[in-house]
Amino acid sequence: MQRNLNHKYIYLALSATFLLASTWTLFDAITFHPTDAQCVQRMFSWSPATDIIEYKWTLFPKFGFLAHSTWFDAPVPERQAAWDEFLPIKADNVLGLPEVFVQLECLNLLRLHAQTDETDSSHLSSFHGTQKDVYHRVEQCFDRLRTSLLCWSDIVPVLQEFEDDRLHTHVVKYDFATKHKCRNFEDIRDWTLRNGVKGVEMDNAWWGGFD
Numbered sequence: 001m002q003r004n005l006n007h008k009y010i011y012l013a014l015s016a017t018f019l020l021a022s023t024w025t026l027f028d029a030i031t032f033h034p035t036d037a038q039c040v041q042r043m044f045s046w047s048p049a050t051d052i053i054e055y056k057w058t059l060f061p062k063f064g065f066l067a068h069s070t071w072f073d074a075p076v077p078e079r080q081a082a083w084d085e086f087l088p089i090k091a092d093n094v095l096g097l098p099e100v101f102v103q104l105e106c107l108n109l110l111r112l113h114a115q116t117d118e119t120d121s122s123h124l125s126s127f128h129g130t131q132k133d134v135y136h137r138v139e140q141c142f143d144r145l146r147t148s149l150l151c152w153s154d155i156v157p158v159l160q161e162f163e164d165d166r167l168h169t170h171v172v173k174y175d176f177a178t179k180h181k182c183r184n185f186e187d188i189r190d191w192t193l194r195n196g197v198k199g200v201e202m203d204n205a206w207w208g209g210f211d
Contacts, residue, residue: 049098052191054184062177076119083108098192100185103148106141113138156180 034042036055044050070082112121113134121127127134159175 047098048096048195049188049191052187054187055181056184058180058182060176060178060180062175083111098188099148100188101192103145106144109141110138110145154180 037051037053040050040053070078109126112119112124112126126137156178158178161173161175163171163173
């Protein structure tokens with residue numbers, strides 16, 4: 001009788017232990033949220049800059065179709081200074097350039113190509129060669145940026161609105177002020193500058209408009 005009672009107590013103790021463990025495991029699974037760093041490691045290819053990645057919630061600018069941008073419409077000196085803030089100085093000293101700067105350099109080339117009537121870029125290696133050579137670089141950049149956009153495939157909704165103004169009724173407008181969780185670009189740029197190989201010049205950033 002005593003032996004059966006002991007077995008019963010042992011069974012109840014084990015059952016209670018398993019119940020508590022199962023409850024804790026279920027609670028942990030429901031409430032667990034991976035950190036940004038864990039998400040980066042699982043979702044993206046390895047990069048030496050992975051450890052410095054930080055995220056921040058960002059509201060995109062609410063640009064209308066007639067809005068002007070510092071990076072495209074400002075006077076030439078201010079416009080170039082704005083781009084210099086984006087692109088690392090002497091990027092050719094960086095043997096492995098983060099993809100974001102390749103994309104920005106491509107965007108800069110498209111800007112310069114579109115504004116040849118007001119900006120002389122003939123001294124830049126990206127504009128050397130025949131007109132066909134330059135156009136081929138532009139085409140490469142278009143496709144590079146297209147591929148990147150398709151890869152990210154941003155799914156944040158952009159709302160379409162209908163408004164009336166003094167001249168028109170039911171004017172279609174888009175609310176581009178969408179909220180995104182963005183990587184801290186300044187940290188990535190600073191890391192790239194700190195880790196440049198000072199004595200190396202590869203002269204391969206022809207698409208970026210560097211001297």
